[in-house]
Amino acid sequence: MITRDIAEFLALARGLKPDFGPATARAAFLVAPDGFRLAEQSAADNRYMAQAAGFDEARASAQHRELHRALAQVLPTVCFAGNPQTPDALFPNNVFATAAGRYVVGRMRHPVRQQEAGRADIRAFFAGVLDYAEIDLSMQPHPCELTGALVIDRARGIGFCGLSERCDEEGARLMHQALGLRATLMLDLAPGEYHTNVVLAVLAGRAALICPGGFAQAEVVEAIAGFYAPHAVLLSAAEHAAFAGNAIALSGDAVWMSERAATALSPASRQALAGAGFDLRTVPLDAIEAGGGSLRCCVGEVF
Template sequence: MITRDLQAFFAVAATCEAVAPACAKAVFMVSPQGFRLAGQSATDNCYMQMSASVDAASAHAEHRALQTAIRGCLPVISFPGDTDTPDAVFANNVFAVTPERLIIGHMRHPIRQREAVRDDIRRFFTEILGRTLIDLGMQPGICELTGSLIIDRARGIGYCGLSERCDEEGARAMHAAFGLRATLVFDLAEGEYHTNVVLSILAGRAAVIAPCGFRDGRVPEAIAGFYGGGVVRLSPVQKADFAGNCIALNGQDVFLSARAAASLDSRQQAFLGASGFHLHAVPIPTLELAGGSLRCCVGEIY
């Protein structure tokens, strides 16, 4: 089922037992070769800091340190970047991996569409790992995968925020490609480009939500209600600092940028700790100039 109806969605979600693996078994990343701020992306990404100067060496150092930090929890596969694709470091928008499939998104901007046709990444997942290719770039709907669609993998349900980076047709295509039991579709607030800046589901048992990132305030409250006491609500300032762009790499370890972690207050940090999560804060200030943060850099392999 894919719907905008909150009552209908959560009635189905309540029947979906959390039996599937909640977190990935490995991750993949794309290095920031040729990293720079892309003007096309800035047209609908208010988080980009186009006036800033970017030091490529710093971007590489941050990315290597992030890979090292993640390797303490999961295997990491790193693909080289490309000077023609400056946003490629945010690979989770373009490629997604399920136990059966490699899913390729339909990117809005031509500069990001170049990433989707990379033969080496396609061949690695199809020929080496044996996944079936589902190329959503072949259908008309725009859908930037787990940038736009937040998935509770344990239950097989999704939360899809519509914006310039994902339309209703794209949402339907992703719902089918990921094989989800139910997907809730809603509008992001004006100016928001990706859902993963305003919402994260942590290991199927907690939610980090920035209510100001949703067009209709009833949506974040309904999501919060579904996860009961396991909710961290973010302020607009914390959202802008990418606190919502976090990821649980297993049942205990949550990764977020140092900037995002510093924005959380002591009560929020203590709550996550009491919920069984250990926070790993990784400094990526140069990468964040491009309008994404840590979660955007991490592609999951299930």
């Protein structure tokens, strides 16, 4: 099922057991921020990006290496070389996604990011090393920026897909089919939002971080919060602006977010995460956040 009807989605989703697959990834992959700089095409619809003077490639590279080291303590983590011709490539989860036995290549909106889909080394890693089947959506006309646009509850096989210039309805359907999801709720993001994963994180299938200001409809916020109650954490505008919604669980006991995001968390939000069984792990990523994304955007998942 893929629908805009909240009641229809919930009627199905509430009956699903968390038996679709592992709730968290078995490995992760990154792309180094080589040539990290302002990508003007991406800046056209990403209000989180800094001005050109706010980019520091050396600091971003150092922080990215620290992220790699930190994640590698939790699960196998591969880092591919960057390409100065693709300055947004450090956010690979928009371009490549996986499900059991397959990998999906997304269709990016901006030409500068469409180049990333042609990475022969990343494709060879999935197809040749992991022996995953390929589903290539990159050449069809509908934008579908994978797990930037589509936040997935991997335990239940359900998705929450925010529509914007980065993902239209047909793109949502293509991703839903490619990833073999049981149900996907299509929703409208608030004006100025470009990716769902900046305003929503589903953590190991049992909790959710939700930025109410990132959604066009309060009913959607209420539905998602109700579905993940009692472990739904509604984030404030300040927490939202600090990328606290751009978080990820890579194991069942910890949630990862940037140091800036964690600093912005209220005591109530911290307590709610602890109550859901999550420790908080952080890495300083302020230089990377100049590019308009944070920790979750940097992490591609291997299922």
